[in-house]
Each structure stands twice: as structure tokens, then as C-alpha cells.
Amino acid sequence: MNARAHSPVPAQHTASYYAASSLPQPDHPALTGEQVADVCVVGGGFSGLNTAIELAQRGFSVVLLEARKIGWGASGRNGGQLIRGVGHGLDQFANVIGNDGVRQMKLMGLEAVEIVRQRVERFQIDCDLTWGYCDLANKPGDLEGFAEDAAELRSLGYRHETRLLQANEMHSVVGSERYVGGLIDMGSGHLHPLNLALGEAMVAQQLGVRLFEQSAVTRIDYGPQVRVHTAQGTVRANTLVLGCNAYLNDLNPHLSGKVLAAGSYIIATEPLSAEQAHALLPQNMAVCDQRVALDYYRLSADRRLLFGGACHYSGRDPQDIGAYMRPKMLEVFPHLAGVKIDYQWGGMIGIGANRLPQIGRLAEQPNVYYAQAYSGHGLNATHLAGKLLGEAISGQQGGGFDLFAKVPHMTFPGGKHLRSPLLALGMLWHRLKERF
Numbered sequence: 001m002n003a004r005a006h007s008p009v010p011a012q013h014t015a016s017y018y019a020a021s022s023l024p025q026p027d028h029p030a031l032t033g034e035q036v037a038d039v040c041v042v043g044g045g046f047s048g049l050n051t052a053i054e055l056a057q058r059g060f061s062v063v064l065l066e067a068r069k070i071g072w073g074a075s076g077r078n079g080g081q082l083i084r085g086v087g088h089g090l091d092q093f094a095n096v097i098g099n100d101g102v103r104q105m106k107l108m109g110l111e112a113v114e115i116v117r118q119r120v121e122r123f124q125i126d127c128d129l130t131w132g133y134c135d136l137a138n139k140p141g142d143l144e145g146f147a148e149d150a151a152e153l154r155s156l157g158y159r160h161e162t163r164l165l166q167a168n169e170m171h172s173v174v175g176s177e178r179y180v181g182g183l184i185d186m187g188s189g190h191l192h193p194l195n196l197a198l199g200e201a202m203v204a205q206q207l208g209v210r211l212f213e214q215s216a217v218t219r220i221d222y223g224p225q226v227r228v229h230t231a232q233g234t235v236r237a238n239t240l241v242l243g244c245n246a247y248l249n250d251l252n253p254h255l256s257g258k259v260l261a262a263g264s265y266i267i268a269t270e271p272l273s274a275e276q277a278h279a280l281l282p283q284n285m286a287v288c289d290q291r292v293a294l295d296y297y298r299l300s301a302d303r304r305l306l307f308g309g310a311c312h313y314s315g316r317d318p319q320d321i322g323a324y325m326r327p328k329m330l331e332v333f334p335h336l337a338g339v340k341i342d343y344q345w346g347g348m349i350g351i352g353a354n355r356l357p358q359i360g361r362l363a364e365q366p367n368v369y370y371a372q373a374y375s376g377h378g379l380n381a382t383h384l385a386g387k388l389l390g391e392a393i394s395g396q397q398g399g400g401f402d403l404f405a406k407v408p409h410m411t412f413p414g415g416k417h418l419r420s421p422l423l424a425l426g427m428l429w430h431r432l433k434e435r436f
């Protein structure tokens with residue numbers, strides 16, 4: 001494990017473990033005056049960065065506008081779990097995209113991880129990428145689901161090792177009594193997400209993408225050429241990409257109405273001894289349980305336990321994230337009671353009603369593309385979205401983009417102010433059902 005010297009938390013990033021252990025990052029200028037480009041990308045997270053990279057690799061001139069810092073949003077704060085698959089229950093879309101379409105989507109969910117792998121390897125991005133992941137079963141029914149997942153992976157020709165674990169084998173993966181089984185997947189893993197985003201920003205810049213930070217888009221004039229306005233500048237472009245996910249807000253109410261922003265929270269312990277870390281996660285895998293408000297956790301490269309979970313639909317963060325998350329960690333690992341929490345933070349997950357990433361273009365403005373609503377499983381899917389948007393904008397027809405774009409997505413009822421409380425009620429119902 002390579003412990004990294006901790007730099008002071010950059011003022012503009014959320015004060016997370018990631019910000020404190022990030023690689024040196026150049027400040028990119030704020031947009032002033034007018035820029036002209038083939039494509040303007042809004043949002044400096046994985047969606048925006050990867051779309052920009054894919055487009056620049058295809059010869060497009062690209063301007064990317066980020067309201068704060070590259071990686072400021074969910075991309076720089078997440079659990080760092082790189083897990084196979086996109087969406088949830090893809091068979092439900094067979095009536096729209098056919099069985100072949102469903103199979104292609106499932107294959108794309110596997111490809112999505114490979115895109116991250118290739119990007120990290122090809123551009124030598126220093127982001128602590130580590131292979132190994134395990135789904136944790138909370139109840140016997142979960143294990144049946146894992147067996148089906150494993151069979152499906154085999155039928156898709158998945159080339160990585162997967163292995164079902166029974167209750168008595170769980171200690172080989174996690175030092176807790178809570179779980180009745182698991183599914184190991186050596187083709188999924190974990191990484192330092194902010195450093196991946198910063199590395200990708202560097203790649204984008206080297207490919208000629210013009211990156212601007214502190215450049216919140218305030219208004220968009222739509223038309224055959226879009227004009228994108230920030231406080232001090234404008235971008236004129238033939239094509240616009242919106243990659244703001246849960247942070248889109250009022251910039252495009254049509255798209256933000258299809259995404260519910262839900263808070264998820266992470267604590268990072270102080271660095272643990274090699275023995276302590278080994279006792280928690282002997283194979284250094286990332287893990288997730290199967291509950292509606294799931295626990296997800298892993299070790300960092302400097303042996304902290306990064307323990308994440310919860311899903312707050314109320315729109316309000318807990319007052320003290322550490323006090324809120326610590327009991328959840330202690331339910332899993334009671335013996336960590338004496339361990340200090342060094343960092344605590346949260347971010348917004350963008351949830352869609354059917355949990356399929358929303359990748360498409362606006363019907364009434366066909367030169368405006370978007371990718372959003374990864375429903376808490378976006379590390380891989382954002383990279384796939386970037387590739388699909390790159391292909392679609394460069395005119396490639398009949399590919400994966402068309403499949404995603406065909407699936408309709410519901411607008412949440414209740415408008416901007418009511419949709420989160422309504423969902424909070426719905427989720428409470430699901431949690432009660434789970435408990436009793």
C-alpha cells in the first residue's frame with residue numbers, strides 16, 4: 001500500500017479524505033470573453049470529462065465548463081467502488097429495446113468497467129486502482145439472487161473470476177458476523193475517484209480540451225448553434241452536452257425533473273495498522289450489502305476504512321455526518337469503537353425512476369445531449385456514457401447510444417419542492433417492509 005503525503009484541503013473541494021489526499025491539481029481559469037468550439041460540455045465530473053476525452057480523440061474542438069472545481073461533484077467524493085453493470089433489472093426494458101437490446105446493455109455494463117481500466121492503464125493515472133469486489137448477502141434470499149447473477153455473467157462470457165460464498169466462508173472477505181453469504185467478482189474493484197477525475201482532466205487537456213473552472217453556466221440560448229453563458233463569458237458551439245447529474249438544478253428543468261437528488265455519506269477512519277485492516281477486509285475488496293439504504297465500504301491505499309451509506313431523500317444533510325454514520329459502521333465492526341474518524345462528507349446521488357442511466361438527446365433540441373441519473377452506480381456508467389455520447393455526436397448510428405436513448409424516463413411528480421419528500425415517504429415504506 002502506498003501511503004501518500006496529505007496536502008492541505010483545497011478550499012473549493014468538499015473537505016473529504018479524497019481532497020486531502022489528492023494529487024497536485026492545476027487551477028483552470030474561469031471563462032472570460034467568448035470561446036467558439038464544436039462542442040460545449042457542461043459539468044466537470046466523470047460524465048463531462050469522459051465525453052470531452054472521447055470527442056477530442058475524434059477530432060472535435062471542445063470547451064468544458066465546471067461551476068466549481070474539476071471533480072467537485074459526486075465524481076470526486078464517491079465510495080470509489082468500481083462495480084460491473086449498469087441499471088437494475090434490465091429485463092424490464094425488453095418491450096422497448098427487445099431481448100437483443102437488453103443483452104447488449106448487459107454487455108455494455110461489463111464494458112463500462114473495462115473503459116475505466118483502459119483509461120487508467122493507457123494514461124497511467126495514479127488512482128490506487130485495486131481489483132476485487134464482493135456483494136454481501138443480508139438474508140438467504142440475496143444469495144439466490146447472487147447465484148442468478150453469477151449464472152448470467154457466465155452466459156455473457158464474463159472473463160473475470162466470480163465465486164459464490166456461503167456464510168461460513170464470509171470471514172475470508174469481511175471480518176463481520178452480519179452476512180450470510182457473498183458473491184466475489186474479481187473484475188470489479190475500487191479506486192481513488194478524485195484522483196481519477198483529476199487524471200482524466202489532465203488527459204482531456206493534453207488532447208486539446210479547453211477546461212474552465214469556477215464557470216457556472218447561468219443561461220443557455222438554444223438553437224442550431226447554442227450560446228452558453230457564464231457570469232463573465234460565453235461559449236458558442238454547434239453541440240451542447242449536459243453532464244451535471246444531481247447538481248443540474250434549474251439549468252434545464254426538463255432534465256432535472258427526471259432525477260432525484262439524494263444525499264449519501266462517507267466517513268474515513270484514521271489509518272489502521274496492517275493487522276487491523278486485514279481483520280476487516282482480508283482481501284482488500286470493496287463490498288456492498290443488499291439493503292435499500294445500503295452500507296458500502298472498503299480500505300483506502302493508506303489503510304483507512306472508508307465506510308459509506310444511507311440515502312437521504314429529504315434534501316437535508318445530517319447535522320453531524322460523523323455522528324450519523326459511526327453507529328452504522330459499529331453495527332458492522334463493533335471493535336472499531338475506539339477508532340478515530342478523520343474525515344466525514346457527503347454528496348448527491350442522482351436517482352432515476354427506473355434506475356437506468358439516462359443517456360440521450362433532447363427531442364426539441366437535437367443538438368443537445370445529456371447523461372445523468374446513474375442511481376449511485378456511476379463510476380463505470382459515466383465512462384460508458386462518455387463513449388456513447390462521443391460516438392453519437394460524431395454521427396455513429398445504431399450503437400449503444402440509440403438503445404439507451406429509446407428508453408423513456410418518467411418525470412418525478414411533485415415538482416422541485418415536493419419530489420424529494422414524496423420519495424422519502426416511499427423509501428421509508430420500503431425500509432419498513434425490509435425490516436418486518
Ligand SMILES: Cc1cc2nc3c(=O)[nH]c(=O)nc-3n(C[C@H](O)[C@H](O)[C@H](O)COP(=O)(O)OP(=O)(O)OC[C@H]3O[C@@H](n4cnc5c(N)ncnc54)[C@H](O)[C@@H]3O)c2cc1C
Pocket residue numbers: 042043044045046047048065066067068069070071072073074075076077078079080081082083215216217218243244245246247248251264265266296308346347348349350371372374375376377378379380382
Ligand atoms: C457519496 C457518494 C458515494 C457514491 N459511491 C459510488 C460508488 O462507490 N460507486 C459508483 O459507481 N458510484 C458511486 N456514486 C455515484 C457516482 O459518484 C456518480 O454517479 C458519478 O460521479 C456522476 O458523475 P457526473 O459527472 O455525472 O456528476 P458529478 O460528478 O456530480 O458532476 C457534475 C458536475 O456538474 C457541475 N455543474 C452543475 N451545474 C453546473 C452549471 N450550471 N455550470 C457548470 N457546471 C455545473 C457540478 O459542479 C459538478 O462538478 C456515489 C455518489 C455519492 C454522492
